[in-house]
Amino acid sequence: MAKTIKFTLDGRVIEAREGETVLQAATRLGLLIPHYCWHPALGNPGNCRMCNVEVEGAPKALVSCRLYPKEGMVARSAAPAPRRWQSAALEFHLVDHPLDCPVCDQSGECGLQDYYMNSIGRYRSSMRDNKWHMGKRMVLGPHIMLDQERCIMCTRCTRFVDLISKSHELGIFGRGHSQVIDLVPGRVLDNPYSGCVADVCPVGALTDRDFRFQVRVWYLDWTDSICPGCSRGCNISAHTSTRRPWQNKGLRLARVKPRYKPEVNGHWICDEGRYGFLNYDSDRLGKVMRLKPSAEELSWEAAAAEVSSALRRKPAEGLAVMASGRLSNEDWQAFQKLFLEKLNVRRFLFAPEPDQVGAEDELLRRRDKAPNLEGGKAVGFGTRIASMSWDSLAADIEAGKVWGLYAVDRDPVKVWDQRGHELLERLDLLVYQGPRKGLTGELAHYRLPATDWLEEKGHFTNFQGLVQPYRQALKPLGAAKPDWAIFEGLAARL
């Protein structure tokens, strides 16, 4: 059994695990000791002096992020003396701060506001001189903006680029009162994880350019979700804006933030996942449509009747089905029941599209940009059943071996380009199902609107075999339904 050390903090006996500091033990138990510079993944330089505590027998204040408890030790964080020290440290951080909370994007989730407004702050300021002015609105890279006046020099951002992204774009320049964070000369903050510096910055010094002035944080709703950007399956929080639809340019997804999951993504997410889905609402489908031979909006019942009879019109060996690695585990189950058990389809394509294979690295990013091909394997796709290649399916259509294609959230026109139009025009039946129209959605005989991942709940299985739930954050658009419900509606008629 791991060794523990019992000590008292603010009158409460707590047990620290071996190797834990006083601050770590208190934070793990949900007890507040104010802090800025310590971050569980970035170490404890001990420079912000916010975490000062009083220890019985010690002659002076001690920073709890560097204090290892001793058996029987008595420490106080909320007593008058440590509160005075913490308040003095906070006043020191705010000496040159511009106090521009009304126009600061961090407002509402800022460490300075939070500590000032609770029992640590609300001091009478002793600042009588003019404030020191530093750089404002400094563009550091494609995603991040720096306001040097708001910086409290906690060094979390420089530690992130040194220890985690190892890209070293940021440094500390100057001495004493004129010390600032800035770009290393000739560098741009443009690494695959650059957005994480805004997460670790405890104040409004580093902010997201995308999010700047779009919506106040207190109007956002937070929902636990999983990033669909690659097979890592990073745990995220989707921040959606629906209460004031005129904000955030009318888009419902306002930002994506990492959610701590030690065995998958720790504290981080990559920029592809963070910024790659902010166009969530573009090109969306909400109507159930027959487009050919005559265009008409259908009810789900009418569409299920027409599509299910069209799928049975000719032998199943001439029917091809494209599946998406973005299907949830629930979708994959219903998919295999419809196409394997009911229709006995033999031609499946679930190989990635060329742009679903990308960069990978040792930190998080995976080469495979589909979140849930593992979920397909669990029901046989990629184990018992092999995927056709894009070329072999094109050749089969060209040779007249395929009369019908059911494309689930795949865009063959994008992959096959001009040839795609010619190939798809040859088919007797093209059903397109997905959340976005894409290029293929224009050519389909039937177009069925599906929800995207934020509009449904489900599970993805990541590359480690971990089954992870995601929750519903938004209402479906129009008549859109989860893929599994569309598959079940068709299967019920076959």
Ligand code: SF4
């Ligand atoms: S910019 Fe933010 S994270 Fe970086 S040192 Fe300043 S306060 Fe800390």
Ligand code: SF4
């Ligand atoms: S590593 Fe993959 S799952 Fe994680 S945030 Fe990036 S794209 Fe999303």
Ligand code: FES
């Ligand atoms: S958290 Fe301890 S000095 Fe900053």
